[in-house]
Each structure stands twice: as structure tokens, then as C-alpha cells.
Amino acid sequence: xxxxxxxxxxxxxxxxxxxxxxxxxxxxxxxxxxxxxxxxxxxxxxxxxxxxxxxxxxxxxxxxxxxxxxxxxxxxxxxxxxxxxxxxxxxxxxxxxxxxxxxxxxx
Amino acid sequence: xxxxxxxxxxxxxxxxxxxxxxxxxxxxxxxxxxxxxxxxxxxxxxxxxxxxxxxxxxxxxxxxxxxxxxxxxxxxxxxxxxxxxxxxxxxxxxxxxxxxxxxxxxxxxxxxxxxxxxxxxxxx
Numbered sequence: 001x002x003x004x005x006x007x008x009x010x011x012x013x014x015x016x017x018x019x020x021x022x023x024x025x026x027x028x029x030x031x032x033x034x035x036x037x038x039x040x041x042x043x044x045x046x047x048x049x050x051x052x053x054x055x056x057x058x059x060x061x062x063x064x065x066x067x068x069x070x071x072x073x074x075x076x077x078x079x080x081x082x083x084x085x086x087x088x089x090x091x092x093x094x095x096x097x098x099x100x101x102x103x104x105x106x107x
Numbered sequence: 108x109x110x111x112x113x114x115x116x117x118x119x120x121x122x123x124x125x126x127x128x129x130x131x132x133x134x135x136x137x138x139x140x141x142x143x144x145x146x147x148x149x150x151x152x153x154x155x156x157x158x159x160x161x162x163x164x165x166x167x168x169x170x171x172x173x174x175x176x177x178x179x180x181x182x183x184x185x186x187x188x189x190x191x192x193x194x195x196x197x198x199x200x201x202x203x204x205x206x207x208x209x210x211x212x213x214x215x216x217x218x219x220x221x222x223x224x225x226x227x228x229x230x231x
Contacts, residue, residue, distance in 0.1 A: 034217040049217045094166040101151040
């Protein structure tokens with residue numbers, strides 16, 4: 001099975017900072033990668049699909065990119081409401097594995 | 108409004124069984140593949156099972172294979188997860204989630220709607 005390795009597991013940044021989260025697939029998955037945001041005590045919410053397509057209603061400060069088997073979620077200017085845990089998920093084939101998550105906090 | 112509502116979570120002893128349900132509304136249920144995703148307390152998300160829109164194709168993660176069965180009743184707009192031989196490590200919030208595409212397939216498609224979850228606790 002394809003493994004999804006997400007890093008870092010946590011980070012602390014200041015409001016307005018640029019934040020980058022990486023997800024590495026153990027094999028090629030083309031662009032079949034989604035990013036989810038889970039705020040404390042809440043349900044996961046789809047942010048990005050197809051590696052770089054923003055889900056409707058998601059602020060434009062969120063973006064996704066791909067380089068080989070490395071995928072990146074970027075928050076261009078961190079806001080207080082972005083405090084959450086972020087997960088990547090590959091969906092090219094079953095099992096549709098999630099990454100381990102990245103907890104984002106405000107410094 | 109498109110909505111998913113899980114039910115059936117409970118406290119159960121190790122080795123016991125439980126059936127979760129997920130009632131769907133606001134969309135043509137039979138056209139969409141569905142999934143169960145779980146989250147152990149303080150842990151990350153784990154994809155558990157998926158089923159095609161027709162119910163003819165299913166997949167279970169290795170961690171639950173042979174113990175859990177995903178099914179659906181399209182006449183009742185309801186998704187199920189039958190959980191047998193439960194273990195302490197199955198303790199989690201179980202989310203029902205819908206795939207985006209109306210083709211009814213889960214391969215090559217992402218989850219776009221999640222329910223609020225139901226808590227399963229396995230303990231003696």
C-alpha cells in the first residue's frame with residue numbers, strides 16, 4: 001500500500017506568516033491528493049482537491065502544489081481562524097490513506 | 108440541504124458487535140459512493156471502508172478486514188457499518204462521508220461532505 005508521510009507534525013507561526021505543510025507519497029499518485037482542515041472539536045473540511053484546486057468557498061490564502069510525489073499546502077498569510085490540524089489524503093486507489101496530520105498553532 | 112447524520116455509536120465490550128447507520132438527505136444517495144472514516148481520541152484520521160453507489164463494490168482497510176462490513180440501502184438513503192469482534196483499538200469517532208462525483212465510484216474521487224460523527228467506545 002502507498003504510504004503518505006506528512007511533515008511537520010506540528011508548527012507554531014505568527015499571524016501573517018507564510019506556512020508550508022508537506023505530504024510525501026511513497027509511490028506516484030498523479031494529482032489524486034486532497035487536503036482537509038479540522039478545527040478543534042469540528043468535522044474535517046475539504047480545502048483542496050486534485051493537488052491544487054481550491055474547494056468552493058475556501059479563502060484564497062490557501063493553495064496546493066505538487067512536485068513529483070511531494071505535495072505542499074501553503075497558507076500565504078496565517079490567520080487566527082486557521083488554527084487547526086491539516087491532513088492530506090490520497091485517493092487514486094484504495095486504501096485512500098491519510099497523512100498523519102499537521103497541527104498549526106499561533107505563536 | 109445536503110446532510111449526513113450518523114447514529115448507533117455506543118459503549119460495547121471487547122469482542123462485541125455494533126451497527127452504525129448514516130442517514131443521507133439532500134442529494135440522490137444512490138448516485139454517490141460513500142465512506143466511513145474514523146478518528147481515535149486525540150489521533151489522526153483513518154480511512155476505514157468505502158462502497159460504490161450501487162453497493163456492488165466495497166473496500167475495507169486491512170485494520171478492519173474480516174470484522175467490519177460496509178453496506179447501504181438505497182431505498183432508505185442509509186449507509187451502514189456492521190462492526191464485529193470489536194477491539195479496544197476500534198474506539199473512535201466514526202464519520203460517514205460522501206464522495207464528490209455522481210458516477211457512484213470511489214476510486215479517483217475525493218470526499219466532499221462529512222457527517223458529525225458517532226462515538227464508539229470499546230471497553231470492559
